[in-house]
Every structure is written in C-alpha cells, then in structure tokens.
Amino acid sequence: xxxxxxxxxxxxxxxxxxxxxxxxxxxxxxxxxxxxxxxxxxxxxxxxxxxxxxxxxxxxxxxxxxxxxxxxxxxxxxxxxxxxxxxxxxxxxxxxxxxxxxxxxxxxxxxxxxxxxxxxxxxxxxxxxxxxxxxxxxxxxxxxxxxxxxxxxxxxxxxxxxxxxxxxxxxxxxxxxxxxxxxxxxxxxxxxxxxxxxxxxxxxxxxxxxxxxxxxxxxxxxxxxxxxxxxxxxxxxxxxxxxxxxxxxxxxxxxxxxxxxxxxxxxxxxxxxxxx
Numbered sequence: 001x002x003x004x005x006x007x008x009x010x011x012x013x014x015x016x017x018x019x020x021x022x023x024x025x026x027x028x029x030x031x032x033x034x035x036x037x038x039x040x041x042x043x044x045x046x047x048x049x050x051x052x053x054x055x056x057x058x059x060x061x062x063x064x065x066x067x068x069x070x071x072x073x074x075x076x077x078x079x080x081x082x083x084x085x086x087x088x089x090x091x092x093x094x095x096x097x098x099x100x101x102x103x104x105x106x107x108x109x110x111x112x113x114x115x116x117x118x119x120x121x122x123x124x125x126x127x128x129x130x131x132x133x134x135x136x137x138x139x140x141x142x143x144x145x146x147x148x149x150x151x152x153x154x155x156x157x158x159x160x161x162x163x164x165x166x167x168x169x170x171x172x173x174x175x176x177x178x179x180x181x182x183x184x185x186x187x188x189x190x191x192x193x194x195x196x197x198x199x200x201x202x203x204x205x206x207x208x209x210x211x212x213x214x215x216x217x218x219x220x221x222x223x224x225x226x227x228x229x230x231x232x233x234x235x236x237x238x239x240x241x242x243x244x245x246x247x248x249x250x251x252x253x254x255x256x257x258x259x260x261x262x263x264x265x266x267x268x269x270x271x272x273x274x275x276x
Contacts, residue, residue: 007035007069007241008033008034008035008069008241009236009259010033010035010232010241010242010243010244010255010256010259011033011035011036011037011069011071011199011241011242011243011244012028012033012035012036012037012243012244012252013037013201013243013245014036014038014045014046014047014049014050014245015038015039015044015045015245016045017045017046017049017245017247018046018049019046019049020247021045021046021049021050021052021053022049022050022052022056023053024053024247025049025050025052025053025054026053026054026056026057027249027252028053028252029053029054029057029062029063029068030057031249031252031253031256032253032256033252033256034063034067034068034069035068035069035071036050036054036068036069036070036071037071037174037199038050038070038071038072038073038107039072039073039075039116039118040072040074040075040085040099040102040103041073041079041080041085041118042080042083043079043080043081043083047072047103047107050106050107051106051107051108054068054070054107054108055108065109068113069113069114070107070112070113070114071112071113071114071115071150071172072100072103072107072112072115072116073115073116073117073118073152074095074099074100074115074116074117074118074133074137075118075119076118076119076121076129076133077095078121079118079119085098085099085102085103086098086099086102091132092129092132092133092136093132093133093135093136096133096136096137096140097139097140100112100115100145100146101145110144110145111144111145111146111147112145112146113147114146114147114148114149114150114172115140115141115148115149115150116149116150116151116170116172117133117137117149117150117151117152118152118153119152119153119154120151120153120154121133124155124157125157125158125161126157126158126161126167131165131167134149134151134167137149138168148171148172149168149171150170150171150172150173150174150199151170151172151173151174152173152174152175153174153175153176154173154175154187155187156186156187156190159173159187160190169194169196170196171196171197172196172197172198173187173191173196173197173199174199174200174201174243175187175198175199175200175201176200176201176206177200177202177203177206177207177240178207179206179207179271179274180207180209182272183200183238183240183272184200188238188239192239197241198241199241199242199243200235200240200242200243201243201245203231203232203240203242203243204231204244207231210227210231210271210274211227211228211231213274216230216271216274219267223261225258225261226254228251228254228255228258229257229258230263230267230271231271232244232255232258232259233258233262233263234263234267234268234271234272236258237263237268238268238272
C-alpha cells in the first residue's frame with residue numbers, strides 16, 4: 001500500500017496568522033485537518049511558524065508527517081516584502097530552487113506534497129517568466145522535492161495559454177471564489193474537463209452576501225447547521241476543495257463537520273446560481 005497521503009477533503013490556510021501561526025496550525029491538526037496550505041511569502045504568511053506548529057503536533061502524537069498533505073508556494077518578488085526567501089539577483093529558476101529549499105527547511109521535511117506558483121507574473125498572459133518558473137518547478141518535482149504542482153490566482157486565459165504552449169498542466173488550481181462571478185465557473189469547468197483539482201479560498205470572506213442570505217440562514221437553521229457549513233458542503237458538492245483559514249477552534253470543528261452534510265440537489269443548484 002502506498003504511503004502517499006491522498007489529496008485531503010479540506011485544507012487549512014495559514015495566511016495572515018503572524019505570531020499565532022504555530023498555535024493555530026497545531027489547533028487545526030487537533031481539529032482533524034490533514035491538509036495545510038502555506039507559502040514562502042513573509043508578507044502574508046509565517047511559514048516557519050507553520051513548521052513550529054507541525055513539530056508540536058508531531059511531538060504530541062496528533063499526526064505524523066506521512067499523515068499530512070503540505071502545500072507551499074513560490075511567490076514572485078512583486079508579491080513579497082523585503083523579507084525575501086531567495087536572492088533577488090538570481091535567475092528565476094534559481095529563485096524557485098532557493099524558495100523551495102527554504103520552505104523545506106521551514107517545514108522540516110525533505111519534500112512537500114504540492115508546490116504552487118502563487119500567481120502569474122502578469123494579470124493577463126502566461127509569460128516567458130511564468131514558463132521559466134514552471135519549468136524550474138517541474139525540475140523540483142522531478143528531483144523529488146515536491147509530489148505535485150499547482151498554480152494560484154489564475155484566469156481562464158492563463159490556463160488556456162499554458163495548454164496551447166503545450167506546458168504540463170497543473171494538478172491544482174487555487175483561486176479566490178466569488179459567488180457573484182459564478183464561483184469561478186469557467187475555470188472550474190476547465191479544471192473538471194482536465195481532471196485538475198480546483199481549490200477554492202475566501203469562500204466565506206469573499207461572499208458575505210451568500211452567508212447572510214436570509215433564506216440560506218433559515219435553511220441552515222432547519223438543517224441544524226450554519227450558513228458557513230452549507231457553503232463548504234456546497235463547495236464539496238460542486239467539486240471545489242475548500243480552504244478555511246478560521247482562527248476559531250469551534251469554527252474549525254464546524255467546518256470539518258460540513259463534510260458530513262448532504263445537501264439536496266435543488267439547494268446545490270440554487271447556490272450555484274445564487275449570485276452568478
């Protein structure tokens with residue numbers, strides 16, 4: 001039997017936690033999360049703190065490294081602050097290698113399960129810089145330092161350009177998911193047709209109009225659930241691997257419990273078209 005951890009059913013996102021990162025990472029593992037999403041981008045993440053939380057969980061016997069799915073990201077310099085995880089004068093390929101080596105040190109592991117390009121260099125096109133970075137990421141994968149590759153914050157044209165350039169397509173696409181834009185329907189459709197796992201973030205924070213939608217609130221009450229749980233259950237129903245970044249222990253348990261909800265198909269359809 002393979003010791004590879006399967007793709008988890010939920011990811012815990014570690015952005016914007018700062019000095020609470022270690023404690024919240026450990027708390028998420030205690031709550032049952034086995035997928036951890038981070039990035040080597042000190043501006044928004046404290047990746048070394050994630051590593052501290054993992055170490056505490058290992059010591060406490062909550063989980064072992066082989067139980068976990070660890071995902072980190074390479075972030076271009078324009079997305080960083082002054083605390084860079086690489087030499088800015090190095091080539092992009094060298095920056096990718098330096099960033100991942102730093103991540104492996106932060107997380108005290110010899111490989112991650114997923115290494116994600118945090119966002120293309122242009123908001124419009126898949127550029128030569130992106131192609132260089134993607135090739136460098138593939139080399140890291142082929143060298144065994146990551147198991148899978150992904151891209152984040154991408155549009156449908158980015159993915160179509162990747163495909164038309166005959167690039168290897170990612171195993172994951174991770175995007176912010178807005179209900180008013182159809183929950184990123186076009187990108188999700190592209191992913192579904194190519195068996196790419198779509199990871200959705202900001203499912204709650206980007207969609208207050210859904211979480212506060214009175215009929216949904218009433219329905220959640222009838223189902224003895226929360227509106228947030230309905231959103232996460234909906235995400236699973238339509239093939240979105242959800243990311244939650246909650247700092248609340250009770251919400252962590254509630255988010256996990258959403259996996260046990262089964263929404264009626266008509267509710268899934270209503271939520272799919274609610275604002276998109």
